[in-house]
Amino acid sequence: MKEFDTELGISVTGCNLWYGELQALKNIDMEIAEREITAFIGPSGCGKSTFLKTLNRMNDLVENCRIEGRFIIGGVDIYAKDTDVNLLRKNVGMVFQKPNPFPMSVYDNIAFAPRTFGIKKRSELDEIVEKSLRRASIWDDLKDRLKKSALGLSGGQQQRLCIARALAAEPKILLMDEPTSALDPISTGKIEDLMSELKTELTIVIVTHNMQQATRIADKTAFFYLGELIEYAETETLFTTPKDRRTENYITGRFG
Amino acid sequence: MKNQTKAKINKGFYSSLKISSYICCGIALTALVGVILFVMIRGTGHISLQLLFGDPKDGDTILPAFLGTLRLVAVSILLAVPLGIFTAVFLVEYMRGKGKLVRLIRLTVETLAAIPSIVYGLFGYLVFVVALSWGYSMWGGGITLAVMILPTIVRSTEESLLSVPDSYREGALALGASKVRTIFKVTLPSASSGIVTSVVLAVGRVVSESAVLILTVGMVVNKIPAALTEPGTSLALDIYYFANFGKPDEAAATAVVLLLFVLALNLLAALCGKLIRKKYGDNA
Ligand SMILES: Nc1ncnc2c1ncn2[C@@H]1O[C@H](COP(=O)(O)OP(=O)(O)OP(=O)(O)O)[C@@H](O)[C@H]1O
Ligand SMILES: [Mg+2]
Numbered sequence: 318m319k320e321f322d323t324e325l326g327i328s329v330t331g332c333n334l335w336y337g338e339l340q341a342l343k344n345i346d347m348e349i350a351e352r353e354i355t356a357f358i359g360p361s362g363c364g365k366s367t368f369l370k371t372l373n374r375m376n377d378l379v380e381n382c383r384i385e386g387r388f389i390i391g392g393v394d395i396y397a398k399d400t401d402v403n404l405l406r407k408n409v410g411m412v413f414q415k416p417n418p419f420p421m422s423v424y425d426n427i428a429f430a431p432r433t434f435g436i437k438k439r440s441e442l443d444e445i446v447e448k449s450l451r452r453a454s455i456w457d458d459l460k461d462r463l464k465k466s467a468l469g470l471s472g473g474q475q476q477r478l479c480i481a482r483a484l485a486a487e488p489k490i491l492l493m494d495e496p497t498s499a500l501d502p503i504s505t506g507k508i509e510d511l512m513s514e515l516k517t518e519l520t521i522v523i524v525t526h527n528m529q530q531a532t533r534i535a536d537k538t539a540f541f542y543l544g545e546l547i548e549y550a551e552t553e554t555l556f557t558t559p560k561d562r563r564t565e566n567y568i569t570g571r572f573g
Numbered sequence: 574m575k576n577q578t579k580a581k582i583n584k585g586f587y588s589s590l591k592i593s594s595y596i597c598c599g600i601a602l603t604a605l606v607g608v609i610l611f612v613m614i615r616g617t618g619h620i621s622l623q624l625l626f627g628d629p630k631d632g633d634t635i636l637p638a639f640l641g642t643l644r645l646v647a648v649s650i651l652l653a654v655p656l657g658i659f660t661a662v663f664l665v666e667y668m669r670g671k672g673k674l675v676r677l678i679r680l681t682v683e684t685l686a687a688i689p690s691i692v693y694g695l696f697g698y699l700v701f702v703v704a705l706s707w708g709y710s711m712w713g714g715g716i717t718l719a720v721m722i723l724p725t726i727v728r729s730t731e732e733s734l735l736s737v738p739d740s741y742r743e744g745a746l747a748l749g750a751s752k753v754r755t756i757f758k759v760t761l762p763s764a765s766s767g768i769v770t771s772v773v774l775a776v777g778r779v780v781s782e783s784a785v786l787i788l789t790v791g792m793v794v795n796k797i798p799a800a801l802t803e804p805g806t807s808l809a810l811d812i813y814y815f816a817n818f819g820k821p822d823e824a825a826a827t828a829v830v831l832l833l834f835v836l837a838l839n840l841l842a843a844l845c846g847k848l849i850r851k852k853y854g855d856n857a
């Protein structure tokens with residue numbers, strides 16, 4: 318499989334997705350630019366998480382899930398037969414809504430992905446662990462607790478640990494599904510700052526229910542409604558001069 | 574007025590419940606401690622060096638039984654634990670969503686777990702002693718015991734695996750780990766404290782089993798078997814033998830040894846559990 322090219326973003330054409338009989342995504346075309354933050358917004362159940370998960374093929378785990386369309390990431394057709402899904406997921410990292418650190422030490426959590434891809438040398442791992450924790454700006458909090466169980470951390474620390482764990486795989490793209498919805502405003506602020514820093518190096522796609530959050534951090538915003546991509550534009554444009562009636566209703570709080 | 578009397582009645586009701594639960598607890602504890610104390614008092618005095626480590630030529634000794642028990646534990650655990658764990662992994666990690674087949678397998682496993690051990694003994698006897706004409710042997714006994722504990726190990730490993738949150742599996746897969754790596758590095762370790770508990774319970778069953786062994790390893794006491802192909806004995810069988818052949822003192826002494834053995838086992842299990850919990854965090 319070809320290496321992923323950082324200079325290329327994500328290109329999706331004609332995406333349709335069914336969970337059994339239910340069509341969850343309808344004819345979505347979307348170009349996501351590299352080294353930008355793209356936010357997905359829309360009412361609950363409109364398919365934001367589903368679309369996000371098509372990008373690292375996490376929907377493969379769902380029984381009866383059928384996907385159509387072309388998904389090109391870094392020049393690679395990610396649903397092609399010869400695509401290495403594990404390599405894809407290494408390059409397209411994911412952070413979940415609920416922090417999900419493994420029940421192991423902080424160190425082993427971070428070292429999980431590097432070890433998966435064959436790094437065994439202690440010194441190398443030490444370096445990756447420190448670098449990843451620094452990138453997730455949580456090194457100072459955790460440097461004395463590397464050997465402690467990750468389950469003992471606070472929710473906000475756990476989520477930043479999960480971001481660090483994803484970064485340790487050296488992804489080119491980071492998918493984040495409501496990463497701050499379980500956190501207090503201070504932790505949320507820290508993670509938003511973090512994303513703005515990270516976007517100099519990688520492409521970030523974030524699902525959020527918080528429209529202020531989208532306006533604070535996202536370069537582009539996409540509005541989904543009932544499985545369709547209704548509107549996709551520069552964040553400022555979308556929030557100030559929405560073209561579609563449904564977008565306008567949503568961002569002014571008339572439904573959803 | 575009415576409410577007050579009701580409250581009073583409630584109060585009386587609850588305090589009588591409390592008292593009766595104390596009483597029941599007391600009775601249960603007395604019974605358990607009584608059994609242990611009785612065995613200890615009756616048996617400890619009869620433990621002698623000859624009984625523990627003596628040469629079979631000089632008189633009764635339970636050394637062969639002790640070694641026999643260890644061998645039976647080794648054979649049955651080495652066979653049943655890997656087999657049971659892999660079966661459970663297959664059922665939970667690979668067959669999920671394939672409802673009917675899994676339900677059928679589960680029903681079979683549950684039925685097997687509920688069968689009295691004498692039936693397993695009969696099975697072992699008919700297969701190993703008669704059909705394969707191995708005669709009475711440690712192998713036959715060990716394998717039969719393995720078959721006996723297999724369903725319990727499968728069931729409890731399944732339970733432990735099912736209790737591992739899916740978010741762990743998703744997390745590992747999303748980091749690029751393969752399914753096999755996810756199972757070995759994340760799912761099984763997270764389930765390990767439950768699995769260890771089930772293995773220890775299985776060892777306990779093997780140690781205390783006698784019906785199966787009478788029919789499969791025979792009951793050749795007082796002789797150290799030269800190989801696993803020979804008949805032999807175990808601690809539980811020795812108790813049966815001593816009690817049956819007019820040697821209650823030796824029976825009681827052997828019972829003390831067996832009790833201590835089981836106690837040591839449980840302490841070991843608790844220790845393992847604690848170490849694992851320490852390694853993998855609190856809710857593992
Ligand atoms: N594993 C699944 N199996 C069947 N249907 C699913 C599955 N996951 C999601 N769906 C359905 O697909 C639709 C889109 O769900 P999705 O989770 O993508 O919505 P969402 O926009 O992320 O919503 P929320 O904001 O509540 O997270 C919903 O109707 C949901 O019920
Ligand atoms: Mg969602």
